[in-house]
Amino acid sequence: MKGACFLLAFNLFVLASSFAFAYDPSPLQDFCVAIKDANNGVFVNGKLCKDPKFATANDFFFSGLNLPKNTSNSVGSVVTPVNVDQIPGLNTLGISLARIDYAPNGGLNPPHTHPRATEILVVLEGELNVGFVTSSPNNRLIAKTLHPGDVFVFPIGLIRFQQNVGKTNAVAVAGLSSQNPGVITIANAVFGSNPPIKADVLSRAFQLSNEIVKYLQSRF
Numbered sequence: 001m002k003g004a005c006f007l008l009a010f011n012l013f014v015l016a017s018s019f020a021f022a023y024d025p026s027p028l029q030d031f032c033v034a035i036k037d038a039n040n041g042v043f044v045n046g047k048l049c050k051d052p053k054f055a056t057a058n059d060f061f062f063s064g065l066n067l068p069k070n071t072s073n074s075v076g077s078v079v080t081p082v083n084v085d086q087i088p089g090l091n092t093l094g095i096s097l098a099r100i101d102y103a104p105n106g107g108l109n110p111p112h113t114h115p116r117a118t119e120i121l122v123v124l125e126g127e128l129n130v131g132f133v134t135s136s137p138n139n140r141l142i143a144k145t146l147h148p149g150d151v152f153v154f155p156i157g158l159i160r161f162q163q164n165v166g167k168t169n170a171v172a173v174a175g176l177s178s179q180n181p182g183v184i185t186i187a188n189a190v191f192g193s194n195p196p197i198k199a200d201v202l203s204r205a206f207q208l209s210n211e212i213v214k215y216l217q218s219r220f
């Protein structure tokens with residue numbers, strides 16, 4: 001009986017760990033510096049790896065995250081990603097960064113999701129209203145106003161946003177639990193897909209007239 005219990009517990013443990021490692025597995029080598037050409041690499045779940053003996057410090061380096069970006073655009077924010085595309089040494093390591101600049105008086109990092117990463121954000125300057133929405137059926141908004149030094153977590157996959165509610169520039173830095181977190185900006189994906197989603201699909205989904213849908217599609 002004791003043995004059966006142990007076996008059951010062990011099976012549950014194995015099951016739980018296989019769920020935990022269902023994607024983005026831990027690397028099986030110290031690092032796997034990404035290379036662009038396939039000629040002398042091995043394909044892994046991500047990018048090809050450079051032979052480790054040819055790795056250099058610059059494969060693990062990025063500079064310029066101190067520089068503010070020009071936020072004069074339609075939403076009033078700019079994201080500067082620092083992921084495997086900027087630092088090839090991040091390949092397989094399951095982590096990355098981004099700097100986000102927000103224009104004063106409403107600059108918005110619009111509702112979006114990172115399909116492969118949980119995000120932890122620290123405010124360096126300014127005042128941000130941030131939030132995320134839980135899954136259906138509750139769709140609960142979990143939101144808070146943040147100030148310099150405040151840290152907020154956005155769980156993987158959930159739709160999130162940040163808006164500058166102050167009168168000065170705002171700056172935040174986010175850590176993401178993937179070397180390639182991906183981003184789906186809701187409005188752009190839904191109203192700006194290529195080719196466009198049929199207006200009837202969107203008018204029913206969002207309970208809007210075809211004219212409004214066509215207008216929104218023209219904006220993205």
Ligand SMILES: *[C@@H]1O[C@H](CO)[C@@H](O)[C@H](O)[C@H]1NC(C)=O
Pocket residue numbers: 070071072
């Ligand atoms: C920021 O970008 C806008 C629009 O592209 C441009 O008009 C403006 O001169 C830029 N500002 C700075 C400080 O570069």
